[in-house]
Amino acid sequence: MLDLSAALSTAAALVIGLDPQMLAIVRLSLLVSGSAVLLAALIGLPLGAALALAAFPGRGVLVVMINACMGLPPVVVGLAIYLLLSRAGPLGQFGLLFTPSAMVVAQTILVLPIVAALSRQVVADLWGEYGEQLRSLGASRPGVVATLLWDGRFSLLTAILAGFGRACAEVGAVMIVGGNISGVTRTMTTAIALETSKGDLPLALGLGIILIGLVIAVNAAVFLVGQAARRRMG
């Protein structure tokens, strides 16, 4: 039995001392998850808005599918991307497997359904409220999408941050497509998994503390921004 308190105090020392190895891991995690969320938002916000506003056959099925994809198992997504990017796979020629780019692709696919499904809901609700007025004012379709996304910006920020939470907390997908290579594709979650199995609990715990602290900080920021905005903008 390891001494938990000793491990905790070493972990605290790593965090407080800004251990360079640990910082590199944190930096890569944020870079990968941040890029994935950015990409997912760029695709997911217009996609969600389109799903909310456009009427076409099969729309209901698509909505259900996207909602269901919010719970995609990361390891399955990792496996699928692995097969696509591996040397023999259809996209093997790009040599992306075991690079941060592959991890960004995998996490984008994990985050995209969350951003798309939540923004579809936000935009659909807003359209119910604004629809008649915007049509009366003669807003064009792209104009309507832009207006609704902007007016729903605080709710949408929450959707995007929910996606960010999912991205930086998942381990399965980045482990498979990134390979957990030290200094190249090792993120907080894969490092925690590895160090735990190696028995290096202090580093694992230190990264765990940072990860949880990060998620709490992000959510607190969203909460405060949302509250201030609602007070100001009504």
Add this chain to the structure above:
Amino acid sequence: MMSEIDSILPLELDGIGFGVQGRALLGGIGLRLEAGSRTIVLGPNGAGKSLLLRICHGLLAPTEGSLRWGGAGRPLPDQVVRRRQAMVFQRPVLLRRSALANIRYVLGLIGLPRRQRQTVAMEALDRFGLAELAGRPARVLSGGEQQRLALARAWVVEPDVLFLDEPTSSLDPAATLAVEMAIHEFHAAGAKIVMTTHDLGQARRLADEVVFLSRGRLVEVSSASRFFKGPATPQARAFLAGELVC
């Protein structure tokens, strides 16, 4: 092109009807709305007043009959017809931005060059007594201020016809007066007014012409003075007498 057309009116409704799942909510409406005058649409709840306004404004397509803007032999492009009308709703829907930005938004939609938007928007706010509230978020304004902002927003469109759907039904007397003054301004600027109201006093103050609906049917159209002196139909007489008609 647009400047050649002095008004998109008259609006002619021919056999207009509207039904939902086989239930007729409006039927057999034939009506000609002339430029310039103030038409008040009266009738009990559920008579189809709001529905009629929405069909005229183009928010709903009638399930029967047809609308024609501009009168016989003067077909108008759809885009011109859309651009030259505005509607003020019972509860204004304002965007989550400042009062000024709400006006600028509409100016953007009608294609006014960016440089002129600020001046035109401020002028409109000032006209309706909102200049001091320009920077305030529109959604935290009082009900009366919000409705005046909705009117200012309609003003910058320079509509040939302004539709108003019970614009004062949730306002106090002072705010109601401000809205009525605003309607006078639109009328003085040459706009046709088409408005529904439940306030008979307001109808008396504003109407040039009354359109009376009951149960989705057009019952009576007459000049305001004639209508309020002695309506021609028993339904309208009962309505004015405050009786329950349905």
